[in-house]
Amino acid sequence: MAEGREPPAMRWWGWGDPAQRPLLTPSALRFLADTVGVAARPRPPVALGKVRLPPATLSEEALAALRALVGVDHVRDDHFERVVHAAGKGYPDLVRLRAGEPQGAPDAVVMPHDNEQLRGLLELCERMSVAVVPFGGGTSVVGGLAPLRGEHRSVIALDTRRMARLLGLDRDSLTVSVQAGMRAPALERQLAPRGLTLGHFPQSFQYVSLGGCAATRSAGQASSGYGSIEKMVLGLRLAAPRGDVELSAVPATAAGPGLRQLLVGSEGALGVIGELSLRLRRAPHERFYDGFFFTDFAAGVEALRSLSQEHAAPEVARLSDEQETRMSLALAGSGGVKGRVGRAYLGARGYGEGCLAVLGFEGASGEVTARRRRALALLRAGGALSVGRSPAHAWLRSRFSGPYLRDELLTQGVMVETLESATQWSNLIRLHRQVGGAISSALSAYGTPALVMCHVSHLYESGASLYFTFLALQRAYDAIGQWQAVKDAASRAIMAGDGTITHHHGIGRDHARWLGPEIGPTGKAALQAVKAELDPANIMNPGKLLT
């Protein structure tokens, strides 16, 4: 497991460790060329020096005031830092960055160290009419980090990287307090020797900050067992321009509506989360990761429903639809997949065009064995074919490498994007069909073949999440228009199909116009009233969440 390692600074134009070797094999590239097509010539990102940024607008006096507050070294307005903080890691962000044309940049990057500096900074920015974009790990995929300034003259990125201390560990209560800029791997590194874990492993795990996770209501890959971040946050401290909101860690409270839950998911629009108290679990003693096949997607969905409703759900559950299964087998086995995931084996048993599920059980020895045994009985009753450990272990090995592949596909001129939703079990198959259909139709308008695939993950007793991935040849001269057309079609289908516009990516800029339809005008006005109280000058992350 890669939980403990913290990688080096991220590539400014894409994902992850700059030293990562290419992952796209020649046979996988051939598969892509045959299915969706690739560009005639590779399209690498421009050189850093060629990235065009607008001139910075902060006056010398404003810069001096910021430096006086946090220290000279912690206010940066050089080209590199402005580029790195110009966007997140969504598809449109990467398309623009790689072309050297981000949508603006912060005028400066400011790195406070503690609550006192945070408070001073927000008060100073309000006085100087400077918009503030909180910046954690920088992995937003919904435009949450776009350096929009709203009605203000200037905008800064408030980078929380220096606020990364562990503040306290309560072993009796299994809770930890941290500063919000702490990275997820850094926390796991401190917990591992103590036999503890947070259990929050989004695909972006290696780079996310805990404050960013809380601010976006993020869900890790093992959320079916550990819960998503909203279940882990027991207390927090938010610095808002109007004042601090401090909510101590309690296991539960009936003290009025859930203010903690209002601030989890506030995406920097209400203030900056400076500290968090989080629930922990004991690190698992045993892990079993297995692969199963179902004859079709509906049979797999039914089996997952029974697992969650009979309290036999695994920590990690991931059921690919037929298209995603075909694609993963083709990419994994371009040399010819053999054994129990080989076409011959599956075909002979009637699972040839079926769907692969990866299920991962983790926990204390006796408990996990008993739960897995109950799950296996339910899976057998649901028509599952066990295909052994190898597909599940292959997924485990590569679960953090998908984002690197995305960069390589972009270099090959292939558009690759993901979006997600959630709905009740009774509506899951319909939503899958409608959203998948909407994405396919929107892509086919461009006259090139596309791959649209999906998996179910994040199980609840009442429903689950659907996670779509789609690939098509990128329209080089209008890549953003092509993306927007598909995004709009998918979002309309999600809303019409009674899904949520986002299960875990958040609202940001890209989903902002769908928040009203999702929660209604009165619901949105109520949130806007909270914002007006905490951030009357609207300096906090303008243009995101509540527009």
Ligand SMILES: Cc1cc2nc3c(=O)[nH]c(=O)nc-3n(C[C@H](O)[C@H](O)[C@H](O)COP(=O)(O)OP(=O)(O)OC[C@H]3O[C@@H](n4cnc5c(N)ncnc54)[C@H](O)[C@@H]3O)c2cc1C
């Ligand atoms: C390749 C890839 C895979 C991903 N996989 C997953 C996944 O499996 N599950 C999942 O849930 N998400 C996933 N994401 C999305 C993203 O990683 C999450 O939204 C994550 O929680 C963001 O954390 P961050 O620290 O990077 O926040 P950032 O991207 O820096 O910020 C996200 C938003 O929160 C605000 N913010 C950041 N810190 C604070 C703070 N301290 N106080 C207030 N506001 C703040 C920002 O202004 C921004 O609006 C993925 C993204 C990528 C690129």
